[in-house]
Amino acid sequence: MAKISKSAAKERIDQLRKEINGHNYNYYVLNSPVISDFEFDLMLQELASLEKMFPEFASADSPTVKVGSDIAGKKTFEFATRTHRYPMLSLGNTYSREELAEFSDRISKTIPEPCSYSCELKFDGTAICLTYRHGRLAYAVTRGDGVKGDDVTANVLTIKSIPQQLTGDYPDEFEIRGEIYMPFEAFNRLNAEREEIDERPFANPRNAASGSLKLQDSNEVASRGLACVLYHMLGEDLPFTTHSEAIAAAGSWGLPVSEHSKVVDSIEDVNRYIDYWDTERRNLPFAIDGIVIKVNRLDWQRKLGYTAKSPRWATAYKFKPDRALTKLLSIDYQVGRTGAITPVANLDPVPLSGTVVKRASLHNKDQMDLLDIRVGDFVYVEKGGEIIPKITEVDLAKRPADATVPVFPKYCPDCGAELVRDEGQAKHYCPNSNNCPVQIKSGFVHFISRKAMDILAGDATIDQLYEKGYIRHLSDLYSLTKEQLLTLDGWKDKSADNLLSSLERSKSVPFNRVFYALGIRHVGEANAKLLASHFGSIDAIMAADREALVQIDEVGDIMADSIIRWFADPVNLEQIQKLKQAGLKFEQEKTKKVSDTLSGSIFVVSGVFSVSREEIKQFIESHGGKTTSSVSGHTTYLVAGEAPGGEKIKKAEKLGTRIITEEQLRELVAGEI
Ligand SMILES: [Zn+2]
Structure with missing residues (x-):
């Protein structure tokens, strides 16, 4: 290392400590590092050698002495x-x-x-x-x-x-x-x-x-x-x-x-x-x-x-990370199904770990700002076993004079609506879901997908149906006629019949999948299932206020707001009506009543069981019991599987609620206890 004055060393040491502590926090607590391990290690090495040269600045608090901590800060859930x-x-x-x-x-x-x-x-x-x-x-x-x-x-x-x-x-x-x-x-x-x-x-x-x-x-x-x-x-x-x-x-x-x-x-x-x-x-x-x-x-x-x-x-x-240096040619802003805007970098093609990389996701505006990226910059691309390569660093020394600061769009590149960004959310999105062509088309693609309505059609068919003006809203699918389908490129009797019968079959898809198919922002497959089984019908979900929604453990503020916002849109309400008329299922199949053994008892179910937690709840309900999500004075039993929620156990113990295992629940139903 070059000679350095004592005061300059002190300044650099302070700066490095501060930066390293910041990166430690990003890494261990936020789980969201902004620099590569390699860069981090270089900073740590520089600090260690400065401390060695100037032992008078040694400190027990220095990150060269202290291990980075992963103990959660105040904002997140606290473990003992x-x-x-x-x-x-x-x-x-x-x-x-x-x-x-x-x-x-x-x-x-x-x-x-x-x-x-x-x-x-x-x-x-x-x-x-x-x-x-x-x-x-x-x-x-x-x-x-x-x-x-x-x-x-x-x-x-x-x-x-x-x-x-x-x-x-x-x-x-x-x-x-x-x-x-x-x-x-x-x-x-x-x-x-x-x-x-x-x-x-x-x-x-x-x-x-x-x-x-x-x-x-x-x-x-x-x-x-x-x-x-x-x-x-x-x-x-x-x-x-x-x-x-x-x-x-x-x-x-x-x-x-x-x-x-x-x-x-x-x-x-x-x-x-x-x-x-x-x-x-x-x-x-x-x-x-x-x-x-x-x-x-x-x-x-x-x-x-x-x-x-x-x-x-x-x-x-x-190991030094596998990475390649290449030029950032331009940035595309892609509109996703739910309107989220994702910046995608177009790169000068470069070989990396066996493939040629041409594009890399930049995720969102924050990520672009963190990288301080400019169009024309030379950037490092890294690829682990991950599908999408990522840009980890900009080589500032190679920045050309004409590199331009990218301007994150204010308006949707597809429909021109002004983009919005919710507080606490990383992504900007286009709120014009009912009139934004990309969103409408990808909404159909989602609706017909295997995990949703499982309708036998491809993206190209959706494109054609949309371009011809046959489909604008989801319910339009169910009024498609054979004559219309025969106007599509290369379509014959057989392909038209296949699609029509597939649409007919989709009417027996269970409610949880229909609810998922609607494509409400933040409601993924698992959450749709949860909401469907908790509320039992679309009418009950629609009637639920924010408080009722966040009662469910897995439903946070963001999802609750998104659901409420979706049902507040009259276009969506009209669609529900039309899809109901088309014959889709908007109610959960009732759990068959097997016995009344548990009637009068209220259960809370927590932990991991031999079957899914939903199945445990259905089991209880099929025997006349009621289930709720939180332990209160009214709770009769807390059914605890492996690794139950600590708070629930504590509360049950405090209130004197009986805590039983899955096995004991089954014995209870069999009348053995
Ligand atoms: Zn748009």
Whole structure:
């Protein structure tokens, strides 16, 4: 590093600390980083070397000493915190092979014999610490600030690969640490769902994993497809001499461990392992961001010990991200089905991880502002296992003089209506849903889709029907005539008959799917099902006020407002009438009454069961019981599955409400208790 005056160093140190703390907050708490890990690590390295040159500015609060904290701020749901028995440190890391050689040289100063290393994939997830007592999972805690973390046991129990009960010859008590991560498949599915209901997609699988782990609703966590890998066991008097032996034993007790770890005898072999995975990582179904190298013998680990922040016996070699530099040619503003505007970057085509990248999503105006992007800029594009590549950085040094600041449109590029942006929402959208051609057409495409009305027609057919003026509103589909269909390009008797009979069949699609098919903003498939079963009919949903809607756990203010706004539009009300006349189902099939065993009792259902929570509720109702969403003085029973809501349990305990299991509920119906 170049010479720097003391005062300039102080200024730079303060600036770096402030910036790094800000990025730590974005990363750990908001799960929404704005810079790449690589840039972050560079800043941290610069700070560390300045602090080394000017030890007088050292501080115990510096981010080089303190571990970034994931403990939730005040705004989000709060978990109970738990102090770690052994502090949870982070690993030192490097991007350079020279520094890796220095790591091994340092070790040989303390350990004069040849050293074996355990080489492991560095899963890109969020750290977790599990404590097993008498073979049962006692609790699961996030890293937090390294000293104490959030107790997320209920959520961790929903992860299939983590056993609640171990088998075999396990120690009576131990801790095991690892990573909760989200495989690409689950990540891409989750982001597609979020895009569909206009929620901000997660930046990467790691943020998706840590965001999911901190959800309040364990059922929702269960649906996210999280996975886990464990890689570090701690405890008193554990019967192992090496780390690899301990991890192999953990695997034999039923705990998830990596099949890719390898013990090698020299730093040369460590380098070979790194070389292999630097290429092969592109074929993994999950993200890794490097390789972890640990001294394998546990007595040597103890001898090497720890610095304030990390162990001396382990380090991480991090891969530089796969990225390419290319020119931003222009930005398109696309109108989505519900009117949301998505800026899409058109790039000078560039090869990246086996494909040619031409377009990348910029998500929304905030993202564009954060990147400070200009048309004509040179930008870095990154692609993990994710479907859509993303722009992570602008190369400011390469900014041409004629680069232009993009102007986010004020008016809809499709229909010209003035765009709006709701408070707290990332996206701008076109409010002219009933007259905006792109929205109308994609509304039809949504309506006929498989998960909605399942009508056998393609986007091209919708386009033609729209261009010919046959369809403007959803109900128009049900008055299409064979004569009209025969005017479409290439349509014959058979294709027309097929569509007409498919439309006829759609009249028996159950209400929850009809409700989803309407395409109300923020109402995805799962929420439509929930609302349909909670209210039972479109009339009941229409009559529900904001308060009645947000009564349902999963319905937040944004969704409630969106539903109310949709039903306030007379065009939509007229459509409901017409679709009713066409014969579509606007009422939930009544749950068949089986018995009156539970009549007079009021139930609240919480947690994860052998069947869906809705099925549990239907079971109760089929036996004459009533269900409500929150525990009150009127509640007779709280039916608690695995990982029930902590607040509900607390309230039930306070009020003296009986808490029963799924099994006990079934016994209750059978008259056994
Ligand atoms: Zn529009």
